[in-house]
Amino acid sequence: MRTLKELVKDRKTLAWMIIAGLALGVLVFRIAFPQRKAPAVSVSAIRAEKGLPVTILVAESRALDIRRSYYGQVRSARIQEVTAFLREIVDSVRVEVGDRVRAGEILAVLSGGEQAAAAAADRASVEEARKDVERMKVLFREGAVSRAELDQSVVRLKGLEASLSASSSRSARTVVRAKIDGVVTERHAEAGEIAEPGRVLLVVQDTAELEIEVLLPQADRLYIVGGTDVEVPLEDRIVRGSVKRLDPAADPRTGLFRAIIAMPPDRALLPGSTVEARILVKRSLGGVVLPSGIVQREGDESFVYVVSGDVVQRRVVSLGEGADGLIEIRxxxxxxxxxxxxxxxxxxxxxxxxxxxxxxxxxEATP
Structure with a gap:
């Protein structure tokens, strides 16, 4: 008779044999009867069943700003051109291009030796004339001189004082000072050079008040007035300004009108740089405005597809002005x-x- 241990061992073996037989049966079944894949659905079938895939939007009324782009140079609204008043030698130039200066700061010094000597001589003459007037007053009170002689000495004093004022002014102009707060944008003088009368030595521009000068054709000039909004696109933002003034007459050589645009100070707006100025020339109000890519064109016709339920209607439309990827539907x-x-x-x-x-x-459909 078998022991209990042998019976348990025979049962485990039997169980493993049954499991292996079932697995073998499943494998043989799958080989004999492979699973069939569902037939692929074609794009045309999907379109036939559901229709052509589209996205939609609802037409809305909105304002559309029509802007024209012009290009012009940035400049300061306040500029000081430092010039030589007399023919003098440049003694020193105390600023460089890019330096910020304050009103009253010394920019350059001219030699001014002759002017200083002339002022000193006039000063001495004035002092002598003043003493002479005082002496004449004493003599007039004593009756030693007439009123006419006293008046003559006073007139002489006034003439010498006027001469001293002029020579002192010429001498003071040899020390060139800034009249405005700003930045030195040009330097045309070096120490030791001769500064001729009227020669520009330095240019200082006030960067706190900037403007842009652009030229407008007559067609756009009719729509632009003082205060008209202006956009100046920079690398990472848009700076807004406004039309400051417009020339009433065109340049006879070009036929263009000059416009000056007032701009706020900005680190990216540098005097002398060329920028784009987008001036508002027209604003349409209350009409339907669409992205211009929605409107289809065929020959001379422009049209859109209007959705009604699950079908579309081809609708001819009349177009108006366009700007920034948008177009007005009239x-x-x-x-x-x-x-x-x-x-x-x-x-x-x-x-x-x-x-x-x-x-x-x-x-195309995307099933």
Whole structure:
């Protein structure tokens, strides 16, 4: 008779044999009867069942700003051109291009030896004339001189004082000072050079008050007035300014009108740099405005696809002005109507559409 241990061992062996037999049976079944894959659904079948995939938007009324771009140079609204008043030798120049200066600060010194000597001589003459007037007053009171002689000495004193004022002014001009707060943008003088009368030695510009000069054609000049809004695009932002003044007459050589645009101070607006100025020339109010890519064109016609239920209607529209990727619809479309935004390349009048809710549609189905 078998022991208990042998019986348990035989049962385990039997169990493993049953499991192996079942696995072998499943394998043979799958080989004999392979699982069939569901047939692939074609794009055309999906379109036939659901329609052409599109995205939509609702037409809305909004204002559209029409701007024209012009290019001009940035400059300071306040500029000091430092010039030589007399023919003098440049003794020293105390600033460099890019230096910030304050009003009253010394920029350059001219030799001014002759002017200083002339002022000193006039000063001595004035002192002598003043003493002479005092002496004449004493003599007049004593009756030694007449009123005419006293008046003559006073007139002489006044003439010498005027001469001293002029020579002192010429001498003071040999010390050249800044009249405004600003930045030195030009330097045309070096120590030892001769400064001729009227020669520009230095240029100082006040960068706290900037402006841009642009030239306008007559067609746009009619729409632009003082205070008109202006956008100046920079690398990372837009700075806003306004038209400060307009020339009433065109330049006879070019036929263009000069416009001056007032700008706020900005680190990126540097005097002498060329920038784009987008001037508002027209603002349309209350019309339907669409992204210009939505409007389709065929020959001389412009049209959009209006959605009604699950079909579209080809609608001819009349276009107005366009700007910044938007275009005004003057007629043919009302606010609140639903139109195809993307996916219109394969559409036709009366086509059935499948409105996509999760993302932009292309011209092809994405099953």
């Amino acid at each position: 007629s043919g479309l009302k606010p609140g109507e639903t139109i195809v935004a993307e996916g219109s390349s394969a559409l036709y009048d009366g086509a059935r559409v499948w409105i996509q809710e999760d993302g932009p549609a292309s011209g």
